[in-house]
Amino acid sequence: MSARPLYVALGDSLTVGVGSTLFQPNFVKLYQQALEAYCQMPIMKRVFAKNGATTVDLFSYSQQPNVREAIQHAQFITLTGGGNDFLRAGRHWLRTGDFSAVRLASQQSLFYIEQMIQRITALHSEQSAPYMIRILNLYNPLFYIPNTNEWLEDYNRHLEELEQYPFVRVADIYHAFTGNEPQLLSFDHIHPNPIGYRIMADVTASIGFDPFLPA
Template sequence: MMSLMGDRPLYVALGDSLTVGIGATFFQPNFVKLYQHSIEYYFRQPVERLSFAKNGATSEQILEQLLHPETTHAVANASFITLTAGGNDMLHASRKWLKTGNQAELSESIQSCVATIEEILWTIFEIHASNPQKFCVRVLNLYNPMPQIRETYFWLEQYNKQLASLERAPDVKIADVYHAFLGNEPMLLTLDHTHPNPLGYRIMADTAVHLGFEPVS
């Protein structure tokens, strides 16, 4: 049995501009709406959706958002949770690295960001602990918004490798958006060269849906 918000199972989307849907259009749904539709199709029932996201949010800010009563209540009752985080952290760190060339500082930023995302996940588990119903968490890793700079692939692979280690947490799976976008980034990003276009958002959703919804049944 799924956790219910009213009469419907609840999907909670946490994150940054990728959860907000910057780059999507009115007629082309963003990642969150596409993921909701896929849950509804799979389980053959309507699903309630709540989003807690802000354009430009860092992983630290997303962690702080979890402490707001409205967010805490939603997470406690969610059957499905998605998280987009780390993109702004990495953009800030990468731009600084391009100016200074300080690789050690960039490496530290990667470790700090992954540690914060791990804290987000354990906070989610603590919040949900009062609810005996099963739930699943899907974390999206990072595609490369700067494919023209070859070195960025190395750093993103380091980041995504560390992020993948968080799958050791119960009921967490990492959606490998990085490889889903790899080699096709220019065709999947908007004119700002940062956010996905509608096709990019569809690929993100398909990548997350491909992981299934276990242990929810």
């Protein structure tokens, strides 16, 4: 592995770190530390994230030249997305009882995440250097509302199908949070608190760093 590998974190507010505190590291920093411990060397980091971003926002964001360039040279890539799609659809469902918005949010989120995976794969197709992509599935901040767990379990099952792509693995944040949401969510009851972010990083690191070998 070359000196100073690059980690690119692409995503929404979970990649931004909303809900963490000033003196506590967020998911990206914690996962960078896990990468450095595994590789036994410093890891450069670039973060491309926006609070409130939907998957279509992330797809558009990933087309920007500076983001494409970073992705092309990254050995390590993480992706968070889909939560805002479901939150918007869920609020619509609560107001109107119209479930079609939830179904559409699931379909669109899966479509745009797969489009991003295909784009990343294409950007790396002309390079022989290894790389890996880690997608974080969705936990349920609205766990107290009937049916919402079923929606996310179905969505997360489909998300796992993206592991058909080389070096793509899905981190199961959903089951790590299930039953412990009050202890892992921040004051806004939507985003993780520092403990929640640490669990996210630990779960993502626990699925390994294939295709990289330890130093």
